[in-house]
Amino acid sequence: MQVFKTYLKILKKHLHVASIYVIAFLLTGFAMTFMDDSASLFEQTRLKICVLDLDNTPESRALCDLISKQHDIREMPADEDAMLDALYYERINYALTIGKGYAEKLAAGETDGLFENRFLHDSYSTAYMEQFLNEYVCTVRAYLAGGAASADAAAQACASFETETAVRVVKSGPENTSDMSLAAALFFRYLPYLFISVLMNVLCPVLHAVNKKDIRFRTDCSGVRPLRYTAAIFGGTGVFVAGIWVIFVAAAIPMNGGLYHGTAWIAVLNSLVFTLFSASVTLLVSGFDPPSNLVNMITQMISLGMCFICGVFVDQNMLGENVLAAARFLPAYWYIRVNRMMEGSDAFDGALALRAIAIEAAFAAVLALLTVLVRKSRSRSASA
């Protein structure tokens, strides 16, 4: 009990590292949840446009009104240098000059020389505005062809452009049949990085302290049985690992919109098994007793490296086949495979999910076994 209590006491002195990760991750998670809804809504792009109306007819004014409703109008002097400067410094995205005789040319069905434009070549805003103007002129011509007077045609074209269509972004792919909200699934996606980072950064220094050669030596001289000492260290480690897992699984409940149910428990089980894997990695790394200044480097190498390859930060769809083939030998890949089912990116397949979780568990077991071997060989060489 003395060893267990002291382990927790030492752990407490390193908790500030964990709290930084926990707070930052929870804040990001909750922010993502609130952003989630708005991200799926469509909003029309508004450009910063300077309009000079040299024609000043009802037709040209109608176009000016339409542009002012759909974009942000910037007042500019009718000076070419000033316009080019404004374009260069991105105070405006597009400078449109409605030429003299615009209404007449439009009524005559001419399309050339209606506008004099200044813009940045090959920019998205230029293409967008050019398309808008072409579409507008085509619409006016359609009304003119239908027998409307040019002023009426312009007014009707404007009215048709003002009609808004409600757009909602819908994900392509299979239907999301999981019982977990997208926000919670996204939150779960980043847990592998967090678990490895927190556990390694916090537990490695603590394990280093309790397994320091001189401390172990002194403890071995006492009446404490080595097995009991090791059990106390494992107990302390287990308390911390369980605590971190519970915090994040509980934090995701509001994001999920309520308690987990149905297939969402698969995601919870997935995270638990990955937490065990992270604990195994931590114990294995600490078995080699790396210097404290190297721990953070090793942590970043393992957590970032694995998470990038396995599709935690970049969607697995975006990764190359060779990368994914290599990633199969890492547990984070299988974690993400399960999580993709929760996100709705892949169709839910219970058997595949359980197989992936079993693979993660196998990784954890192999590493735990390796840890025991490493520790045994080190203690044997110390007492030989």
Add this chain to the structure above:
Amino acid sequence: MNNPVVKIENLVKRYGDLVALDHFSLEIREGEIFGLLGPNGSGKTTTINCLLSLLSYDKGDIAVFGQKMTPSSYDIKKEIGVIMQNVAVFDELNVYENIDYFCGLYIRDKAQRRQYVDEAVQFVGLEDFLKFRPKKLSGGLLRRLNIACGIAHKPKLIILDEPTVAVDPQSRNRILEGIQTLNRNGATVIYTSHYMEEVEQICTRIAIMDKGRKIAEGTKDELKRMIRNTETVTIEVLELDEAVRAEIAALPHVYETVFDGKTLTVCCSGGKHNLIRILGVLQAHAVSFGRVYSELPTLNDVFLEITGTALRDKEE
């Protein structure tokens, strides 16, 4: 006084081809401060590690408190306190927490432990540093903390392996006085060091080790009697005729004279008035001389005479 607390018989420990302990035997009796003296690499720490069953050994028997010592002799281990050369404390815990932790490995009862920890703190004089983390302590205070962690549970056998390495003279004296106090309070002490002055100062019996073997054992007087030299007289002399030197060499009890052009060294074996006789010869021949020293043999002389090398030379 006669019960053997530690009995080591024919201990052999090999590291590959290197024989670290070569049929090493030892008996330490209750109430002794037993010194293990020897240069670095002579096998002192290996002996201690084997004694504590922290190292396996190739041959021999070790008994502590009359029972065979094995890695699972937890009841025996409870009665032993160990203070090693390296400070073994937690950097994350303060002085009190460290002593409490190591005491807690032996004493489960909270109230008793609190009392023991307070006594240990008082014993090493760390009352004003209870809340200090080890990194904030000076080298001497850190050593005292190390000792407190080893003795807080009131062991019957205390093993100190070079506890004064890199310690200032003031802290060293305090540590040595502390060891004597622990011994007076009933603990048997095994003290290893390569500082012969320390061993001479506090140990009631001494074993001198070299190359994994015990080369001599006894009280300091017994050890000194083992060698020929009983007194070394050193005299600053600028000029000395060979005839005068021969006359000194012919004096009773003188067995060796060395003159290096500045100093005359005369080694004597026995006799009570060697210095007076030597000075009498010099005065009779009107030889002018400067400072005169007369030194009794040290453990270094014992080591030198037995092995042909000085302890300090070995350190280098």
